[in-house]
Structure formats: structure tokens, C-alpha cells
Amino acid sequence: MLQATGISVRFGKRVLYEDVNIKFSKGCCYGIIGANGTGKSTFLKVLSGELEPSKGEVSKDKLERISVLNQNHFAFEEYSVIDTVIMGNKELYDIKTEKDKIYSKPDFSEEDGMKAAKLEERFAELDGWNAEASAESLLNDLGISPEKHYKLMSELEAKDKVKVLLAQALFGNPDILLLDEPTNDLDLKAISWLEEFLINFENTVIVVSHDRYFLNKVCTHICDVDFGEIKLFPGNYDFWYESSQLLQKQMREQNKKKEEKIKELQDFIARFSANASKSKQATSRKKSLEKIQLDEIKPSARKYPYIDFKPDRLPGNEILEVKNICKTINGEKILNNISFKVKEKDKIAVLAENENAITVLFQILSGELEPDSRRN
Ligand SMILES: Nc1ncnc2c1ncn2[C@@H]1O[C@H](COP(=O)(O)OP(=O)(O)OP(=O)(O)O)[C@@H](O)[C@H]1O
Numbered sequence: 001m002l003q004a005t006g007i008s009v010r011f012g013k014r015v016l017y018e019d020v021n022i023k024f025s026k027g028c029c030y031g032i033i034g035a036n037g038t039g040k041s042t043f044l045k046v047l048s049g050e051l052e053p054s055k056g057e058v059s060k061d062k063l064e065r066i067s068v069l070n071q072n073h074f075a076f077e078e079y080s081v082i083d084t085v086i087m088g089n090k091e092l093y094d095i096k097t098e099k100d101k102i103y104s105k106p107d108f109s110e111e112d113g114m115k116a117a118k119l120e121e122r123f124a125e126l127d128g129w130n131a132e133a134s135a136e137s138l139l140n141d142l143g144i145s146p147e148k149h150y151k152l153m154s155e156l157e158a159k160d161k162v163k164v165l166l167a168q169a170l171f172g173n174p175d176i177l178l179l180d181e182p183t184n185d186l187d188l189k190a191i192s193w194l195e196e197f198l199i200n201f202e203n204t205v206i207v208v209s210h211d212r213y214f215l216n217k218v219c220t221h222i223c224d225v226d227f228g229e230i231k232l233f234p235g236n237y238d239f240w241y242e243s244s245q246l247l248q249k250q251m252r253e254q255n256k257k258k259e260e261k262i263k264e265l266q267d268f269i270a271r272f273s274a275n276a277s278k279s280k281q282a283t284s285r286k287k288s289l290e291k292i293q294l295d296e297i298k299p300s301a302r303k304y305p306y307i308d309f310k311p312d313r314l315p316g317n318e319i320l321e322v323k324n325i326c327k328t329i330n331g332e333k334i335l336n337n338i339s340f341k342v343k344e345k346d347k348i349a350v351l352a353e354n355e356n357a358i359t360v361l362f363q364i365l366s367g368e369l370e371p372d373s374r375r376n
């Protein structure tokens with residue numbers, strides 16, 4: 001159990017949020033949402049203890065282990081891939097390293113023997129004997145093939161490093177898992193594997209993401225960072241969207257009713273204040289008027305993304321027709337007989353195992369590259 005009590009974060013004069021009170025429970029997955037720059041990453045840093053809040057405190061059970069998705073892709077360059085994953089459980093990794101150091105000593109004293117025995121005991125408690133196997137299995141699941149497991153991190157491509165760091169965060173069944181935008185730079189296969197992993201994860205997950213499909217699948221709760229507050233909503237993203245829209249609508253309607261009442265009271269007071277026989281009623285209405293408070297509706301920082309195309313002229317129904325495109329580059333067949341049609345108002349996602357294929361296809365469509373054969 002992780003709990004934020006009375007948390008406020010300010011940078012200089014800028015207030016990100018004030019008096020945040022949220023209890024994060026086991027078995028739940030909390031999605032942190034909000035516009036860019038509202039303070040989602042900062043909140044994760046406060047929860048992990050990396051950043052001291054301006055006010056308030058974060059508490060957790062002493063024995064619980066927090067695991068954080070490392071944002072620095074170059075932090076483990078000189079370590080092997082497998083060690084980088086095992087480092088996800090720092091205590092286990094430190095014991096493993098210390099043990100190895102003792103065993104490699106040429107003069108193994110009695111004292112060393114006792115120390116090693118103690119380390120072995122804790123190592124076994126932490127399921128150390130299965131560490132490599134479970135690290136390998138996480139790597140395989142994320143699409144990092146076995147021949148890369150014992151390479152150095154510096155030898156990996158950027159997209160593989162991201163996956164190793166994710167495996168590091170997930171390693172060793174942490175009690176609390178903090179993930180800041182974990183689906184960025186992941187391929188679709190890895191994203192759907194992560195979704196399944198998080199759905200089946202039995203401890204606490206707190207995840208920042210702008211990916212609402214992902215949030216919808218994995219979240220049991222949504223924490224919305226907006227209006228200088230962090231509000232907790234039970235349910236997934238769609239449920240949050242519906243209920244927050246409803247809440248806003250209700251607030252606007254309530255204010256509208258209050259404004260009508262205010263107007264009615266003001267009219268009465270204006271008409272009858274000078275009238276001796278009605279002055280008592282006018283005074284009582286003045287008092288009622290003072291009691292009515294409009295709810296403050298602060299402006300939202302949220303901006304929904306959209307693409308606004310303004311074509312020079314209205315297009316017809318058939319926008320594009322691609323027929324039998326092939327492309328081979330350096331002996332590798334990148335595109336093999338690609339054909340499709342694009343109609344007005346279509347919204348198309350282009351997917352490929354080989355990301356190069358998408359780049360090449362778009363280069364051909366934009367006229368930057370010539371296909372090997374093109375009949376149209
Ligand atoms: N150490 C710091 N000192 C001063 N300002 C900071 C510091 N850290 C973050 N900020 C500011 O606080 C605000 C919130 O930053 P944060 O990175 O938490 O936003 P975010 O919600 O994660 O945004 P994004 O969606 O773009 O990742 C930003 O305006 C940022 O510039």
C-alpha cells in the first residue's frame with residue numbers, strides 16, 4: 001500500500017498541484033493522465049522518493065519494494081543485458097555480486113565462508129537461483145532474442161534498450177511498479193504483451209500514459225492531473241471520460257440554476273427595497289443572495305489532439321490507388337506486391353514487422369523513391 005498525504009508541488013511560484021491525497025492499493029492499476037507539463041512525471045518522482053514534495057508525505061509499508069522504469073537509456077551501457085534486468089531488484093543484484101566476489105578470492109577465509117553462507121541464505125529467500133531464468137524469460141517475451149542476453153547494453157539498438165529497461169522494471173515481482181510512458185518506442189507486439197502482463201499483475205501499478213487504448217485495457221483507476229489538482233476516479237479511461245464530462249456538465253448546469261436564482265433575487269431586491277411594506281422580504285432575500293456561491297470552474301489544461309487538414313480543393317471519393325509495388329534494397333526485398341486503395345475519410349494505420357518497410361512505402365508514395373515495378 002502506497003499513500004500520498006497532503007502532497008503539494010511547487011517550482012518557484014508555479015504550483016503544479018496542492019493537497020493531493022490518494023491511497024494506492026494492491027491489485028489495482030492507476031493510470032495517471034493529464035496535459036503535457038501538468039506534472040505527471042513529477043508526481044511519479046514524488047511517489048518513488050526521487051523528489052521531495054513542497055508539502056505533504058508519501059508513506060508505504062517498510063518491506064514493500066518499489067520498482068521504477070528507468071528513463072535514462074544509457075545508464076547501463078557497460079553492463080550485460082541480463083545483469084541490467086536483474087538490477088531491477090537491487091538487493092538481489094548486490095548480493096549476487098558480493099557472493100561472486102567472495103567465491104573468486106584466492107584466499108577464502110573462515111570469515112569469508114560465514115559471510116557467504118549468510119548471503120546465500122538471503123539470496124535463496126529472494127529467489128536468486130531463478131533470477132537468470134526469469135530475467136531471460138522476460139527478455140524473450142519482450143522480443144529480445146537469446147543471443148543478445150549476454151551482450152553489453154552499449155551494443156544494443158535503441159529500441160532493444162527500451163525493452164531491457166522495461167524488463168528491469170518488471171523483474172522480480174515488485175510490490176509497487178511505477179511506469180512513466182512505458183509504451184513509447186515499443187512495437188505493437190511488445191505493447192500487447194505488456195498489457196497482458198499488467199492485467200495479470202497482482203500488486204500495485206501506477207502508470208503515466210497518453211495512450212488511451214492502453215489505459216483502457218489495463219487501468220482499474222484513473223488519476224487526472226488537471227485544474228491544479230490530482231483527482232482519483234475508479235474505472236478505466238472511457239469510464240473516466242464519461243464521468244468527468246458528466247461532472248463538468250452538472251457543475252455548469254448547477255451554476256446556471258444558481259445564476260437564475262441570483263437574478264430573480266436581485267430583481268426582487270431592486271424592485272422592493274424602497275417599498276416599506278416589502279422591505280422586510282427584500283432584506284431576507286439579500287441574505288439569501290449572500291449565501292449563494294457559484295462553483296468555481298477552473299480552466300482545464302487539457303487539449304485534445306487533432307489534425308486539421310485544409311485541402312486546396314475538395315477531393316473525390318478515390319484518393320489514392322497503389323498497385324503491385326515492389327522494392328528491393330541492397331538485396332533485401334522490403335516491399336512485395338503491395339496494393340491498396342485509399343478512399344475519402346478513411347483513417348488508416350500502417351503496420352509492419354519491419355519498420356523500414358513503412359519508411360520505404362511512404363518514401364515511394366511521396367515520390368522520394370522509385371518502386372522497382374509500378375503499373376500505376
Ligand atoms: N526540477 C524542476 N524544476 C523546475 N521545474 C520543473 C522541474 N521538474 C519539472 N518542472 C516543470 O514542472 C512541470 C511538470 O513537469 P512534468 O515533467 O512532471 O510534466 P508531465 O505531466 O510529465 O509532462 P509530459 O506529458 O510532457 O511528460 C513542467 O512545466 C516542467 O517544466
Ligand SMILES: [Mg+2]
Pocket residue numbers: 040041042180
Ligand atoms: Mg512526463
